[in-house]
Amino acid sequence: MATAEEKQTSPEPAAAEEPAQLPAAVRASVERKRQRALMLRQARLAARPYPAAAATGGVASVKAAPKMIDTKGGFILEEEEEKHEIGNIVHEPGPVMEFDYTICEECGKEFMDSYLMNHFDLPTCDSCRDADDKHKLITKTEAKQEYLLKDCDLEKREPALRFLVKKNPRHSQWGDMKLYLKLQVVKRALEVWGSQEALEDAKEVRQENREKMKQKKFDKKVKARLTENQSCWPLPYPLCSFSEPDEYRESEAQHPMACVPPLCGSSRGSCSSLDSSPAGQRCKK
Numbered sequence: 001m002a003t004a005e006e007k008q009t010s011p012e013p014a015a016a017e018e019p020a021q022l023p024a025a026v027r028a029s030v031e032r033k034r035q036r037a038l039m040l041r042q043a044r045l046a047a048r049p050y051p052a053a054a055a056t057g058g059v060a061s062v063k064a065a066p067k068m069i070d071t072k073g074g075f076i077l078e079e080e081e082e083k084h085e086i087g088n089i090v091h092e093p094g095p096v097m098e099f100d101y102t103i104c105e106e107c108g109k110e111f112m113d114s115y116l117m118n119h120f121d122l123p124t125c126d127s128c129r130d131a132d133d134k135h136k137l138i139t140k141t142e143a144k145q146e147y148l149l150k151d152c153d154l155e156k157r158e159p160a161l162r163f164l165v166k167k168n169p170r171h172s173q174w175g176d177m178k179l180y181l182k183l184q185v186v187k188r189a190l191e192v193w194g195s196q197e198a199l200e201d202a203k204e205v206r207q208e209n210r211e212k213m214k215q216k217k218f219d220k221k222v223k224a225r226l227t228e229n230q231s232c233w234p235l236p237y238p239l240c241s242f243s244e245p246d247e248y249r250e251s252e253a254q255h256p257m258a259c260v261p262p263l264c265g266s267s268r269g270s271c272s273s274l275d276s277s278p279a280g281q282r283c284k285k
Contacts, residue, residue: 104128120162120181137164137179147189148202154180154188161188 022030069077101110102117106128116122116129129135140163143149154161164179193199 116181119164120184122181122183134183136182138182138185140178140180143180143185147185148199148206149185149189149192153192154185157188157191161185 067078071077101112102114102123103110104125104127105123107125109125111117111125114124114126114129116124116126116135122135124135131137138146140154143154144151161180161184165176166179168174168177189199190196193202
């Protein structure tokens with residue numbers, strides 16, 4: 001019991017005591033180490049004066065010092081850096097994985113790679129490709145003339161039709177020709193015109209307008225030729241027309257034809273002012 005009472009009455013130690021001061025020798029050693037660490041840090045910074053990369057893993061962009069060129073004339077110029085243009089880099093598509101296999105629309109089989117899939121995004125294998133009829137390639141001019149499509153229908157309407165660029169086999173100096181897939185062009189024409197009947201009607205109307213313009217151009221040309229001929233060959237006297245009377249002269253064995261209107265007052269046989277030109281009888285009077 002006495003021991004318990006002594007424990008209860010004994011004073012508790014202070015919660016926070018002041019730390020004991022280090023000896024002078026220890027403090028001097030710590031100061032020497034701190035100065036040495038600072039000197040090492042300054043040496044590292046002097047060896048690498050450029051800023052370090054960001055903590056997130058970025059790369060610091062450092063611009064090299066410009067080169068100085070002595071012109072030997074009292075001037076020193078800075079050499080300009082050459083600008084290198086970076087072109088478009090075309091990367092080959094990666095290998096087709098097992099889950100990327102495409103199913104052919106014609107035969108229903110899976111395939112990895114095909115000509116139509118790579119160039120026109122058409123899921124058709126090479127075995128089912130019909131290059132002569134269904135999957136035929138047509139030029140842009142033929143697509144515009146045959147299916148009455150415009151440039152915006154082929155290139156700007158979503159989705160834009162893919163095409164191949166090849167050299168013109170007939171005229172090598174001409175521009176490159178664009179080849180479209182006929183199957184996709186037919187589908188785009190149906191989207192634009194609505195149906196095959198509407199497309200045929202539009203083609204008929206365009207053909208009629210073309211014929212009208214052609215006939216109008218021909219008539220204008222003929223009219224210009226007639227006007228030119230009349231202006232080049234003016235008639236110095238009017239044409240004479242003869243009327244056949246009822247009387248008959250046996251001595252002359254012909255009917256006397258009087259000039260109508262009576263410009264000269266004579267008959268055809270006795271009129272000495274008639275012009276025997278193949279174009280017709282003209283009276284000079």
